[in-house]
Amino acid sequence: MIYDLTVTQFIKTLKNLDSFLEKAAGFADSKKFEVDVLLQSRLAPDQFNFIRQVQIACDTAKLGASRLTGKPAPTQEDNEKTLSEVKARIQSVIAYLESFKPEDYKNAGNAVITQPRWEGKTLTGNEYVIHHMIPNLYFHVTTAYSILRHNGVDVGKKDFLGAMPYKLP
Amino acid sequence: MIYDLTVTQFIKTLKNLDSFLEKAAGFADSKKFEVDVLLQSRLAPDQFNFIRQVQIACDTAKLGASRLTGKPAPTQEDNEKTLSEVKARIQSVIAYLESFKPEDYKNAGNAVITQPRWEGKTLTGNEYVIHHMIPNLYFHVTTAYSILRHNGVDVGKKDFLGAMPYKLP
Numbered sequence: 333m334i335y336d337l338t339v340t341q342f343i344k345t346l347k348n349l350d351s352f353l354e355k356a357a358g359f360a361d362s363k364k365f366e367v368d369v370l371l372q373s374r375l376a377p378d379q380f381n382f383i384r385q386v387q388i389a390c391d392t393a394k395l396g397a398s399r400l401t402g403k404p405a406p407t408q409e410d411n412e413k414t415l416s417e418v419k420a421r422i423q424s425v426i427a428y429l430e431s432f433k434p435e436d437y438k439n440a441g442n443a444v445i446t447q448p449r450w451e452g453k454t455l456t457g458n459e460y461v462i463h464h465m466i467p468n469l470y471f472h473v474t475t476a477y478s479i480l481r482h483n484g485v486d487v488g489k490k491d492f493l494g495a496m497p498y499k500l501p
Numbered sequence: 502m503i504y505d506l507t508v509t510q511f512i513k514t515l516k517n518l519d520s521f522l523e524k525a526a527g528f529a530d531s532k533k534f535e536v537d538v539l540l541q542s543r544l545a546p547d548q549f550n551f552i553r554q555v556q557i558a559c560d561t562a563k564l565g566a567s568r569l570t571g572k573p574a575p576t577q578e579d580n581e582k583t584l585s586e587v588k589a590r591i592q593s594v595i596a597y598l599e600s601f602k603p604e605d606y607k608n609a610g611n612a613v614i615t616q617p618r619w620e621g622k623t624l625t626g627n628e629y630v631i632h633h634m635i636p637n638l639y640f641h642v643t644t645a646y647s648i649l650r651h652n653g654v655d656v657g658k659k660d661f662l663g664a665m666p667y668k669l670p
Contacts, residue, residue, distance in 0.1 A: 452670030501621030
């Protein structure tokens with residue numbers, strides 16, 4: 333289930349995030365302003381801007397997969413400035429996630445997870461997924477969404493949730 | 502794992518949401534305005550206000566648990582207006598979630614989930630949890646957070662994520 337929650341579903345969510353960027357670009361075009369204004373926007377003066385929200389969402393997915401499986405993640409310099417660079421960052425993480433198979437996650441729930449910031453403290457893989465990766469990913473994708481929504485971009489919850497795998501009656 | 506993801510973790514997240522309300526009340530007091538202003542706020546004119554965000558987060562948790570287990574959920578009238586009413590709504594859902602045990606979820610992943618709005622279409626319990634319940638819960642809690650953050654309330658990501666179950670080295 334960790335694979336479904338943090339690989340398949342995160343790929344879907346990052347594609348949804350990419351679709352917000354398409355809508356942001358279209359809105360900027362229609363209003364004749366530079367889309368960079370939206371990329372630099374934030375909801376509070378001491379909050380990270382849109383680009384940083386995307387970078388953290390991407391790192392949550394990428395570093396999480398790496399920590400859960402032990403497979404090294406590509407490094408990135410966090411220097412994206414333009415729409416196409418931000419979209420490329422999202423695509424690179426999607427490509428990395430697509431390199432995993434469900435069997436790569438067979439020991440993930442019991443993996444011992446740590447990171448420099450935790451000063452030696454640890455979580456199990458299951459705890460890390462439930463308490464950190466999932467809420468953090470959705471937090472930053474929703475915040476990116478909210479920055480656009482607040483500035484008039486026509487994004488809605490369907491864009492955020494994406495398509496449902498419904499079975500017909 | 503569905504129990505951990507949507508009962509234990511949702512209880513924690515709803516308690517975090519309640520803590521935002523405490524901070525909102527403190528901020529309103531310190532600035533000498535009515536906290537109702539924050540409860541009625543939104544980030545865009547066609548977005549649901551703070552109270553409605555909380556109501557939907559609560560219903561996502563409550564109705565999800567009911568659909569996954571078959572246990573009837575308490576009905577609520579969506580008529581909360583004051584801070585104490587909003588807090589009571591959150592507490593009522595926490596109490597409902599606390600009434601479940603892990604064994605109530607043993608068939609939840611394979612349950613057939615539907616709701617009137619889906620016009621006969623269905624999801625499995627696993628699909629419903631991954632594609633709908635989890636992203637929807639975090640979407641509305643993050644949006645509620647963002648409405649407060651945008652209006653100057655001193656909430657931060659630690660308030661959103663809450664305490665981590667770290668094991669010491």
